[in-house]
Amino acid sequence: MSDVAIQTAGLGKSYELGLSRRGYGTLRESLIETAKGSLGKLTRRGREREVGDTLWALHDLSLTIKRGEVVGLIGHNGAGKSTLLKILSRIVEPTVGYADVTGRTGSLLEVGTGFHPELTGRENVFLNGAILGMRRSEIRARFDEIVAFAEIERFLDTPVKRYSSGMSVRLAFAVAAHLEPEILLVDEVLAVGDAAFQRKSLGKMNEVAEAGRTVIFVSHNLAILQALCERGVLLERGQLLTDAPVDEAIDSYLRTLEKAADVDLLERTDRDSRGYDESLIRRVQIEDSAGGHPDTVVAGRSATIAIEVTEALPMTECRLTIHNSLGHPVATLDSEVSAPVDVRDPELGPRIECSLDSLQLLPGRYRIDVVLKGKRQIQDGLQAACFFDVEPGVLHERPTPISGADGDVVLPHVWRLPA
Amino acid sequence: METATLPPPGEAAPPAETLRLQATKGFSRVLSPRELWRYRDLAFQIAARDVTVRYRQTALGAAWAILQPVGFMVVFSLFFGRVAGVSSDGLPYALFSLAALVPWTYFANTLLLGSESLVSNSALVAKIYFPRIFMPAGVLAAGFVDLGVSLVILFAIVLIYGIVPTVAVLMLPVLVLIMVAAGLGVTAGLSAVNVRYRDVRYVIPFAIQMWLFATPVAYPSSLIDEPWRTLTAINPMVGVVEGFRWATLGTADAPWALIGISAASALVLLVGGLAYFDRVERSFADYI
Numbered sequence: 249m250s251d252v253a254i255q256t257a258g259l260g261k262s263y264e265l266g267l268s269r270r271g272y273g274t275l276r277e278s279l280i281e282t283a284k285g286s287l288g289k290l291t292r293r294g295r296e297r298e299v300g301d302t303l304w305a306l307h308d309l310s311l312t313i314k315r316g317e318v319v320g321l322i323g324h325n326g327a328g329k330s331t332l333l334k335i336l337s338r339i340v341e342p343t344v345g346y347a348d349v350t351g352r353t354g355s356l357l358e359v360g361t362g363f364h365p366e367l368t369g370r371e372n373v374f375l376n377g378a379i380l381g382m383r384r385s386e387i388r389a390r391f392d393e394i395v396a397f398a399e400i401e402r403f404l405d406t407p408v409k410r411y412s413s414g415m416s417v418r419l420a421f422a423v424a425a426h427l428e429p430e431i432l433l434v435d436e437v438l439a440v441g442d443a444a445f446q447r448k449s450l451g452k453m454n455e456v457a458e459a460g461r462t463v464i465f466v467s468h469n470l471a472i473l474q475a476l477c478e479r480g481v482l483l484e485r486g487q488l489l490t491d492a493p494v495d496e497a498i499d500s501y502l503r504t505l506e507k508a509a510d511v512d513l514l515e516r517t518d519r520d521s522r523g524y525d526e527s528l529i530r531r532v533q534i535e536d537s538a539g540g541h542p543d544t545v546v547a548g549r550s551a552t553i554a555i556e557v558t559e560a561l562p563m564t565e566c567r568l569t570i571h572n573s574l575g576h577p578v579a580t581l582d583s584e585v586s587a588p589v590d591v592r593d594p595e596l597g598p599r600i601e602c603s604l605d606s607l608q609l610l611p612g613r614y615r616i617d618v619v620l621k622g623k624r625q626i627q628d629g630l631q632a633a634c635f636f637d638v639e640p641g642v643l644h645e646r647p648t649p650i651s652g653a654d655g656d657v658v659l660p661h662v663w664r665l666p667a
Numbered sequence: 668m669e670t671a672t673l674p675p676p677g678e679a680a681p682p683a684e685t686l687r688l689q690a691t692k693g694f695s696r697v698l699s700p701r702e703l704w705r706y707r708d709l710a711f712q713i714a715a716r717d718v719t720v721r722y723r724q725t726a727l728g729a730a731w732a733i734l735q736p737v738g739f740m741v742v743f744s745l746f747f748g749r750v751a752g753v754s755s756d757g758l759p760y761a762l763f764s765l766a767a768l769v770p771w772t773y774f775a776n777t778l779l780l781g782s783e784s785l786v787s788n789s790a791l792v793a794k795i796y797f798p799r800i801f802m803p804a805g806v807l808a809a810g811f812v813d814l815g816v817s818l819v820i821l822f823a824i825v826l827i828y829g830i831v832p833t834v835a836v837l838m839l840p841v842l843v844l845i846m847v848a849a850g851l852g853v854t855a856g857l858s859a860v861n862v863r864y865r866d867v868r869y870v871i872p873f874a875i876q877m878w879l880f881a882t883p884v885a886y887p888s889s890l891i892d893e894p895w896r897t898l899t900a901i902n903p904m905v906g907v908v909e910g911f912r913w914a915t916l917g918t919a920d921a922p923w924a925l926i927g928i929s930a931a932s933a934l935v936l937l938v939g940g941l942a943y944f945d946r947v948e949r950s951f952a953d954y955i
Contacts, residue, residue: 338796339952346689378712
């Protein structure tokens, strides 16, 4: 028996642009859509992405994955990661090329997919197990294990609609984690539940990987990828960019992020696919109070992150996530978590500002991911919309350590020491 | 890495087989018996879910299986039987209409639910592979519970009227089969169209009304002159409905011609519906 689990050759998947929107929904809906000018959205995205009328979500991908390998798929939004997983899990067919898959494949899905709220926990375990491709006898054999892992013994015969979200998440993960396929496809699902359960889930994933199963991971959480995977495959615009040990692939990914931040943000195509695009992120910049070079700020000084957008929509909200140079998230600033000091200024125009009293980051290079909301919808989202350097400075009258310090953040603190 | 670390899951692990995933053509997926067999547990779970959920969500549960046809029977008896004086081939009008309403209710309900089955399970369709045909087929299977309940009631009423069913009753399974074939063909086709064009949702209730009047449920097909009467059996429900009357009420003449034509027509619908389903199935995840 060969030791190859997945082999793809010239694998490609194309979408007819426009068709997916125009073909969907009722005639009336599409008329309204047109009136709203969402055709503008099509043409805008179309102009940037299409080759003719066809978008190659995945193009000419040849990849060999051996049995027992744990591979992380890395890439921007729209790089083709999910398309590849969808092909491997047989949800969509490739347009050209083929993938040979040896062994039973299972997907770890967005949690709760396939749960029915009216059914009890017990019934849902069987339903969800069957959906994931488990035989009834297998589910029965592992039933107790699943229930114990999910920690829901007492609520087994309660309809899932009465579960807390934490409980249903745990149950869903427990079912999926006990699937024991030879090839496991995981798409961005580990960031669920409380911290303790996340640790448990990660532990389970490690166990799966160590049991010699082939695992393919998609996650934006580079820390998780780094912890779990040996090999990293970096996709960009549907094509293979780097196939290397995971650290190398992540480095390469972070470099592409830097490059992406250099181009005009409006030209970027790797935007959040959920965005409504009525307003787009035009420019993101961070400046410290002393002025000086933009995107270079001194630790401890006050700083302002300015987000210019194309349209000032009603109920604009903005979420910024700051990541360190390893791609690990350091802090989230979310306007939806509002405070009395927040201001809505009708004079501001298509611009959002977030002021930081004192920038409590250690010297180093950071990036900002932005999600823009308006009219209660996600309008746009960009990873690595801005990179900035933090220069050594003084924080609470204490100089920032120049090197050798662990962590990314400085906490304001006072010591009491024996004299 | 050594494969010996792979514990056999539950039963003896089958030898890993290599599956080639590539663009497919033709009648290849829907009716692949191997695929259907591999996912048989899922088919059962989906049907069981549909039954459980419906009975749990409704206050009257199984009573609906009876109330719907019996309610129609009362209304039809009043308006068509009494007021309009529609002929009922010499049978008590209530029985005459109920024998037709039992299969008709099954058919109409599965059409209504089946055509929505893919769309209402869009989260599953977009994220997991399984033979998609299980969604509409599951609705047809789940409908058997209601059909069974209403058949019991029908026979109870038949006996109350003092009619003893003849051997023709043995034809019932065949008639149900014709109905299921037609139903699966139509719902498979419609559920697939619904993925792309949600207009289907608005057409279905209207189409069911039309179909009801095109089927001799409230009136006997003997009202129609030959050869038109036999020709109407192109509507598969004509043969089913008249067949049900004959099989349950023991009317003298077996409507063989109607049943035969309806069976052929149901087969055409089945093949056509499945062929269309198969053709568009591979793009469901792109559109749903």
